[in-house]
Amino acid sequence: MSTGLDGYNIGYLDEQTKRMIRRTLLKAVAIPGFQVPFASREVPMPRGWGTGGVQVTAAIIGPDDVLKVIDQGADDTANAVSIRSFFAAVAGVRTTTRTDEATIIQTRHRIPETPLADGQTIVYQVPGPEPLRFLERRETETRRLHALADYGLMYVKLYEDIAKYGHIATTYDYPVMVNGRYLMAPSPIPSFDNPKMHRSPALQLFGAGREKRIYAVPPYTDVESLGFEDHPFEPQRFDEPCAICGSTGVYLDEVITNDKGGSMFVCSDTDHCERAAAALTGADPQEVIA
Amino acid sequence: MYVAVKGGERAIANAHALLAKEGRGDPGLPRIEHRAVAGQLAVLVARVMTEGSLYDRELAARAILQAQGDALEAITLVRSYRTTLPRFGYTLPVDTAALPPQRRISATFKDLPGGQQLGATFDYTHRLFTDRDTSGPRAPEVVSPPEMPRVTDLLGASALIEPVPPAGADDPEPGDLTREPTIFPMSRAERLQALSRSDEGFLLGLAYSTQRGYGGTHPFAGEIRVGEIEVEFEAPELGFAVPLGRIELTECQMINQFRGSADTPAQFTRGYGLAFGRSERKAMSMSMVDRALRAAEFGERITAPAQDEEFVISHSDNVQATGFVEHLKLPHYVDFQAELGLVRQLRAEFRERAADEPAAPDPELILAEARA
Numbered sequence: 058m059s060t061g062l063d064g065y066n067i068g069y070l071d072e073q074t075k076r077m078i079r080r081t082l083l084k085a086v087a088i089p090g091f092q093v094p095f096a097s098r099e100v101p102m103p104r105g106w107g108t109g110g111v112q113v114t115a116a117i118i119g120p121d122d123v124l125k126v127i128d129q130g131a132d133d134t135a136n137a138v139s140i141r142s143f144f145a146a147v148a149g150v151r152t153t154t155r156t157d158e159a160t161i162i163q164t165r166h167r168i169p170e171t172p173l174a175d176g177q178t179i180v181y182q183v184p185g186p187e188p189l190r191f192l193e194r195r196e197t198e199t200r201r202l203h204a205l206a207d208y209g210l211m212y213v214k215l216y217e218d219i220a221k222y223g224h225i226a227t228t229y230d231y232p233v234m235v236n237g238r239y240l241m242a243p244s245p246i247p248s249f250d251n252p253k254m255h256r257s258p259a260l261q262l263f264g265a266g267r268e269k270r271i272y273a274v275p276p277y278t279d280v281e282s283l284g285f286e287d288h289p290f291e292p293q294r295f296d297e298p299c300a301i302c303g304s305t306g307v308y309l310d311e312v313i314t315n316d317k318g319g320s321m322f323v324c325s326d327t328d329h330c331e332r333a334a335a336a337l338t339g340a341d342p343q344e345v346i347a
Numbered sequence: 348m349y350v351a352v353k354g355g356e357r358a359i360a361n362a363h364a365l366l367a368k369e370g371r372g373d374p375g376l377p378r379i380e381h382r383a384v385a386g387q388l389a390v391l392v393a394r395v396m397t398e399g400s401l402y403d404r405e406l407a408a409r410a411i412l413q414a415q416g417d418a419l420e421a422i423t424l425v426r427s428y429r430t431t432l433p434r435f436g437y438t439l440p441v442d443t444a445a446l447p448p449q450r451r452i453s454a455t456f457k458d459l460p461g462g463q464q465l466g467a468t469f470d471y472t473h474r475l476f477t478d479r480d481t482s483g484p485r486a487p488e489v490v491s492p493p494e495m496p497r498v499t500d501l502l503g504a505s506a507l508i509e510p511v512p513p514a515g516a517d518d519p520e521p522g523d524l525t526r527e528p529t530i531f532p533m534s535r536a537e538r539l540q541a542l543s544r545s546d547e548g549f550l551l552g553l554a555y556s557t558q559r560g561y562g563g564t565h566p567f568a569g570e571i572r573v574g575e576i577e578v579e580f581e582a583p584e585l586g587f588a589v590p591l592g593r594i595e596l597t598e599c600q601m602i603n604q605f606r607g608s609a610d611t612p613a614q615f616t617r618g619y620g621l622a623f624g625r626s627e628r629k630a631m632s633m634s635m636v637d638r639a640l641r642a643a644e645f646g647e648r649i650t651a652p653a654q655d656e657e658f659v660i661s662h663s664d665n666v667q668a669t670g671f672v673e674h675l676k677l678p679h680y681v682d683f684q685a686e687l688g689l690v691r692q693l694r695a696e697f698r699e700r701a702a703d704e705p706a707a708p709d710p711e712l713i714l715a716e717a718r719a
Contacts, residue, residue, distance in 0.1 A: 070431070073433070094530055096526050098430040098525070099426040099427045100427060101427045103423065104668075104670025104671055104674075105670040105672075105673070130681060133355050135355070135358060136677050142356070165677075166679070166681045184674070194657075196661075197657070222693060223696065226693070228682070228685035228688065228689045229681070230682075245679075245681075247681055247682065247685040248685065249685070267667045269528055293688050293689075310681070311687065325684075
């Protein structure tokens, strides 16, 4: 298959690198939530713009895959468009915006509203893979804390939140315990999305390119957001429905409509919003966004 | 309105077209050729090659042009190409003692075997705008350069400087951060590789900080040399080394004080810097930071940023640093929305608390009562 880019391998990365990343992925799947170091390569995007996710996707993507890329839940944000067109060019794969049609979903900051299914893989772009980093800045030390499952620091931080504010004041990248063993950063998804990770039928892969770490949550694995008996984890909720499609129980973006404090709330997940709006009017979803 | 908030394919295509147009400058003027850049902006090309970890003048020059002179963007381009290249193995170590120097200076000895040679340097130039004659120096080139043993080898002969590799140590395999995961603590070989890829400005700042009391190492520029050297590769199927080509290098060996310890007599210690092309500032900064990072080896107290391996190595790669700083341009609607919700909630709770609490007594009133 031609890649459309002369001088570059299918999926951009050379086969040796893909093999190295796949080995890392196998280890990551075998130890859910454990951060496996890998020799992260440069990719033609800047670090911090999804280079970890891009490497993971490049290592697992094949000609039969259908790829969806979202950023902030949306398929049409510039970075999502850019990464999608990169894989269309270097891997020659079919792309989609429909969550249920995709075999691989690369995401930044969201999990789609449409529940993921068996056989799907979701690849998270991760800026900071270490959940303890802002509590202990040294890698040599955080590695030891994970080895000993010594997560007291994090519980103290959450306790201090409660003491100070009356509730936990972490709203995104909310720490989770995976398979009852490893504390894991879910990437900066809103805490709203955390429950979707718990026993998800999809394979969840996490790539941190700049920090050179890969980790994974295999399908149907326990992913528990931290909390206390008297102060259990509470994901954020919205009071109003989406102004476009009327959906409730979904994550919303606040769109400022004027300079007098006016705003409206619309779905962050564009695919969900298009289809919900189409169902409302009975129109073709493509016409709704046009 | 809603659609306009989110980007889109057309916006990206237009932005790139505009970028290309901006980069062309005045279409009435001739386009700069990459060979002109390689020849006339050789110092910038050397930096892009060094931090891009790829010795290819032509490619680095093309990268500089494509990046419109943005060094970090050019380095990113070079790195993104380099990473796709297959790796056949390691070349033989280059013997920099045999490097026929175009430039060789020592700040520790006035005269030394082989002599000092200023070479092409900005040192001692007056920084005034001038159009200099470019026909070259008047004196004839030295036909056969004299032997120039390394200054550190001269000191080493009388054991005044630590031996390299340390006495009794085997020659370790070089590490390769671009092929193996980075794990702290690093070997010195890996650290040196990371430093040679590091941002020149960042290393310069750190090196400077050690001179101002943040982890002092009392450095002397033992020797700086610049020259071209042959690179050889031993292919296993041949069984002998074949030359691959010549590369220009700048090497700096910094000599530092070490007062000795209970089991080691006083001795000078080393910091090492090596970079492609004419990259003297980089090589010097690197050698100072290398020495500062060896603090633990010599039982020195680690008190300053330049001595902290995790701090230095994790933040010195400019491709990583610029990428992550600039990623803040990417949308963060979702996280910001989450924080917005939290701030509103906290403010509402604050107002509720304020409403519930009885009004604080007026201190003036209390005072008045007390007086009465």
